[in-house]
Structure formats: C-alpha cells, structure tokens
Amino acid sequence: MSEGVPQGRQLRKELSFTELVIIGVAGAVGTGILFSTAAMTGSAGPGSVLAWLLGGIFYFFIGLTYAELVTTYPEAGGPSRYALYTHGWFTNMINSMADLIWYIFIPPIEAFAVVDGLSVFYPSLVTSSGAPTLLGAIVAVIIMLLMIPFNYYGVKAFGLSTASFGAVKLAFYIAVAGALAAAFFDSKNLFAYHGFLPFGFTGVFLAIPFAMFAFGGIRVLPDYAEESKDFRKLPLAIVLVVIGQLLIYLLLDFVFVTGINWSKLGMAAGDWASVSSIPGNPFITMAHDYNAELLFILTVIVGVVGPFVVGYIYLGGGTRVLFAQGRTRIMPNLVKYIHERYSIPYWALLITALVGAVLAFLAAPVPSIYGLIEDAVVAGYLGFSVNPVAMIVSRRQGVTKYRIPGGSIIAPIAFASAALIIFWSGWVTVYYAVILLTAAAAIFGIILPLVRGTAGRDLRHVLNSLWYIAYIAFLTVMTYIGSDGALNLISFNYATLITVVVSLAVFYPWGVFSGLKQKLSDVDYMPETQ
Numbered sequence: 001m002s003e004g005v006p007q008g009r010q011l012r013k014e015l016s017f018t019e020l021v022i023i024g025v026a027g028a029v030g031t032g033i034l035f036s037t038a039a040m041t042g043s044a045g046p047g048s049v050l051a052w053l054l055g056g057i058f059y060f061f062i063g064l065t066y067a068e069l070v071t072t073y074p075e076a077g078g079p080s081r082y083a084l085y086t087h088g089w090f091t092n093m094i095n096s097m098a099d100l101i102w103y104i105f106i107p108p109i110e111a112f113a114v115v116d117g118l119s120v121f122y123p124s125l126v127t128s129s130g131a132p133t134l135l136g137a138i139v140a141v142i143i144m145l146l147m148i149p150f151n152y153y154g155v156k157a158f159g160l161s162t163a164s165f166g167a168v169k170l171a172f173y174i175a176v177a178g179a180l181a182a183a184f185f186d187s188k189n190l191f192a193y194h195g196f197l198p199f200g201f202t203g204v205f206l207a208i209p210f211a212m213f214a215f216g217g218i219r220v221l222p223d224y225a226e227e228s229k230d231f232r233k234l235p236l237a238i239v240l241v242v243i244g245q246l247l248i249y250l251l252l253d254f255v256f257v258t259g260i261n262w263s264k265l266g267m268a269a270g271d272w273a274s275v276s277s278i279p280g281n282p283f284i285t286m287a288h289d290y291n292a293e294l295l296f297i298l299t300v301i302v303g304v305v306g307p308f309v310v311g312y313i314y315l316g317g318g319t320r321v322l323f324a325q326g327r328t329r330i331m332p333n334l335v336k337y338i339h340e341r342y343s344i345p346y347w348a349l350l351i352t353a354l355v356g357a358v359l360a361f362l363a364a365p366v367p368s369i370y371g372l373i374e375d376a377v378v379a380g381y382l383g384f385s386v387n388p389v390a391m392i393v394s395r396r397q398g399v400t401k402y403r404i405p406g407g408s409i410i411a412p413i414a415f416a417s418a419a420l421i422i423f424w425s426g427w428v429t430v431y432y433a434v435i436l437l438t439a440a441a442a443i444f445g446i447i448l449p450l451v452r453g454t455a456g457r458d459l460r461h462v463l464n465s466l467w468y469i470a471y472i473a474f475l476t477v478m479t480y481i482g483s484d485g486a487l488n489l490i491s492f493n494y495a496t497l498i499t500v501v502v503s504l505a506v507f508y509p510w511g512v513f514s515g516l517k518q519k520l521s522d523v524d525y526m527p528e529t530q
C-alpha cells in the first residue's frame with residue numbers, strides 16, 4: 001500500500017459493458033464533429049468525408065494497441081502508466097504529461113462550445129469573432145464547475161447518468177442529420193464545384209488532425225478499466241466505439257456538405273475555403289440562416305447538451321490520469337486520496353476541474369476554438385505515440401495477457417499514424433504543444449525529483465527515454481521545415497513521406513530496443529490494487 005492512501009479504500013468495479021460503450025461514443029461525439037466539420041470542409045471540400053474515414057482507420061489501429069495493453073494493465077488512467085512498465089519512470093512522466101495536457105484542455109473547450117450554443121439566446125456571451133466575452137468566460141467557468149457533480153457521486157452514478165444522457169444525446173445528433181438531409185440535401189455539392197477533391201489529397205491530409213480530436217472517445221475507456229465490471233470486455237468495447245463514432249461522423253459530415261446552401265450562407269458557390277469561416281457552431285449557423293425552425297431547435301439542443309456531456313466525461317478521464325500520476329509519484333500523494341463513501345479520487349477530480357476552470361477563463365480571448373482543438377490533439381498524440389511501442393515491449397517482456405492478431409504489423413502502423421497526425425497539425429500547433437510539454441516535463445520530471453531527493457530512483461531510466469525525446473524533437477523540426485511550417489523548405493508530399501519513413505525506420509525500432517528487458521516492478525510505482 002502506497003504511503004498517504006487511506007487503508008481499504010479502492011475504486012469500485014461498477015461500470016457495465018453497455019455503459020462503457022455509450023461512454024466511449026457519447027464522450028467522442030461532441031465539439032469535434034460540431035466545430036471541426038466546417039474547418040475540415042474548408043480544407044478538403046467534399047473530401048472531408050474521406051478525411052473522416054482515413055482518420056477512423058488511423059485511430060482504429062491506435063485503438064487496437066489500447067485493446068491489448070488494457071488487458072495486461074487494467075488500471076485507472078492506464079495509458080498514462082503503460083510506459084512506466086516498459087521504459088521506466090522518465091519516459092512515462094513525459095508520456096503522462098502529454099496525456100494530462102490533452103485532458104485538461106478538453107473540458108474547457110467543451111465549456112466554450114456550450115457558451116457558443118447559449119449565445120443564440122444571449123449574444124453578449126461572445127464577440128463578433130466568436131471568442132467569449134468576459135461574461136462568456138465567467139459562464140464557461142460555471143459550466144466547468146457544473147461538470148463536477150456528474151463525477152463526484154461515484155462511478156456507478158456516473159455510468160448510469162452518462163448512459164442515459166449519452167443515449168438521448170446521440171438520438172438528437174441523428175435527428176439533426178435527418179432533418180438537415182430531408183430539407184436541404186443537394187447532391188451537386190459533392191462533385192459540381194471543382195470535383196470531390198478540390199484541394200487534392202493534400203487538403204484531405206490537412207483536414208485529418210481536426211477529425212482526430214473527435215476520435216478521442218476510446219482513450220477514455222482504458223482510463224476506467226479498473227472500475228469496469230469485466231475489463232476483459234474492453235477490447236470489444238474499444239472496437240465498437242471506434243466503429244460507432246465513425247459512422248456518426250460520416251453521417252453528419254455528409255449531410256453538412258450536401259446541406260450547404262451557398263446563397264443562404266452568403267458565399268460564392270463552390271468557394272470551399274470560405275466554409276471554414278462560418279462563425280461558431282456551423283450547424284446552428286446553417287439552421288439559423290436557412291430559417292429552419294425545427295432544425296434550429298435541434299441544433300441548439302445538440303450544441304449545448306452534446307459538448308457538456310463530453311466535457312464531464314473527459315473531466316472524469318483526466319481525473320484518472322492525475323490519479324495515475326499520483327500512483328507513479330509524479331504528482332503529490334493528495335491526488336491518490338479516494339473518497340470514503342463514493343470511492344472516487346476526489347482531490348484529483350477537484351484539482352482537474354479547477355485547473356480547467358482557470359484555463360477556461362484565461363483562454364477566453366482566443367479568437368477561434370480550432371486553435372485549442374489542435375493544441376489538445378497534438379499533445380494527446382505525442383502521448384499516444386508511446387503505446388504501440390509499449391505494446392511490443394510488453395510482448396518481449398512476456399507479460400502480455402492477450403495478444404491482438406497481427407500485432408507486429410498493427411503497432412508500427414499505429415505509430416506512423418500518430419506521427420502523421422502530429423506532423424499534419426502544422427508548426428504553430430506543434431510548437432505550442434511541445435513548449436507546454438517541455439515545461440511540464442522540466443518541472444515534474446527534473447526539478448521536483450531533485451527537490452524531493454528521489455532523482456536517483458526516478459531518473460535511473462533516462463537513457464530509455466532518449467528515443468522518445470528525439471522523436472518529439474524530430475517531429476517539431478519536420479513541422480518547422482515542412483510546407484506548412486515557418487521555412488517551407490520541403491513540399492507537403494515529400495515531408496509526409498520523410499515523416500513516415502524516419503518514424504518507422506529510426507524511432508519505432510529505437511523505441512522497441514530501448515524497452516526494459518523485464519517489467520518494472522518497483523513497489524513504489526505499483527497501484528494499491530496490485
């Protein structure tokens with residue numbers, strides 16, 4: 001039992017398979033599809049449908065690595081601990097910090113989306129550019145705080161409420177798609193204006209990072225593994241969630257593209273680039289400009305309820321990541337405390353929510369929600385990149401309990417997919433994400449261990465992390481010199497090819513061979529349940 005954790009208090013195994021699937025799908029379908037669709041269509045035209053499909057395929061391979069690892073390590077916040085067992089504390093610290101950045105940013109993003117939906121009735125909440133006003137920022141903070149009760153009263157209550165709200169929420173999304181298709185379907189939008197791929201495959205690839213924010217639903221499932229009634233069913237749940245959310249995304253994107261009425265939106269027919277400039281929630285804007293009363297009501301409900309549900313689900317996931325960091329002694333023992341009655345890591349929950357509320361207030365001047373979306377995506381995928389490598393190292397260590405078929409092929413594909421998503425996000429986004437990650441790693445990975453006097457223990461596997469540090473540096477450089485970087489020295493296609501080849505030829509094998517020969521079993525880093 002780790003020091004500072006009350007005896008006998010453990011997380012409860014109360015989430016059913018059905019609840020996990022609904023949590024995964026409902027936790028994915030939110031701001032990503034509502035706000036990213038216009039940005040993706042502005043980059044790829046009708047080819048945004050293809051971007052969603054490719055994004056789903058990429059994420060499916062990444063999801064399969066989770067499916068294998070979660071059965072070996074069914075822990076709360078597990079993906080933020082897998083690298084601990086395969087590469088040591090320092091690699092895991094960087095990996096988990098990337099995960100934490102992903103989770104801390106998402107609830108405020110969802111809170112902003114709710115504010116945007118409410119601005120239909122209260123225009124004073126947002127500026128003409130779409131950024132929250134001071135009043136809007138205060139409302140976003142209140143919304144963040146309202147997410148706490150959905151996570152506070154135990155995981156059983158969380159599962160029941162999320163399954164109920166999630167099912168209703170998904171029904172409204174499908175209703176919006178049906179109403180938009182029934183009233184405004186125009187097949188000409190698919191091919192009549194510069195073809196299906198007006199910007200070529202380059203536009204499709206540039207649109208994929210927006211889609212990847214929306215595919216984060218499966219990332220939540222392994223975080224709740226320790227609280228699931230049967231973690232052995234999680235691999236199937238992960239597969240079903242990827243397929244389910246992909247079908248919803250394809251449907252909503254298709255009806256969005258075919259539902260564009262250029263004249264009603266005040267745009268020149270076929271000016272796909274201008275679609276990305278649709279202010280706020282594009283579905284609400286379309287319904288308003290089309291004077292479609294029923295569609296408008298449905299989109300407003302979806303625009304408010306959908307992001308809120310996603311926000312409190314991700315708040316719960318972020319809580320488990322912070323809890324896992326407490327177990328790994330990255331964070332103080334306080335975040336490991338489990339509520340005596342409700343059996344949830346309540347200090348981790350409160351800290352995650354309060355930090356998110358502060359971010360919601362400070363980030364209010366940001367003129368576009370897309371910037372926050374991309375930053376969160378990049379940080380998350382810097383963290384995701386470790387898992388395919390950890391999966392193979394776990395096999396080499398002989399600790400894997402369930403092997404997915406074709407894992408030796410799936411892992412490098414997943415690794416390359418994560419690398420491409422990061423690269424395609426572009427220089428500014430990667431730069432900011434890496435700056436945040438570097439600052440967090442310096443504070444929690446170097447300074448605090450030196451202050452605590454634990455550097456000898458925590459930093460003894462630094463050499464095993466060099467591949468990961470070099471990998472992050474490589475991707476940062478590639479975005480800087482690539483076609484959408486500051487220097488624009490290499491064309492998009494060549495830069496993409498270089499990113500794939502070097503990632504697979506250098507960093508993937510380097511990461512595998514940097515793995516520990518035996519699973520790290522230091523008692524200081526083991527969950528209390530083991």
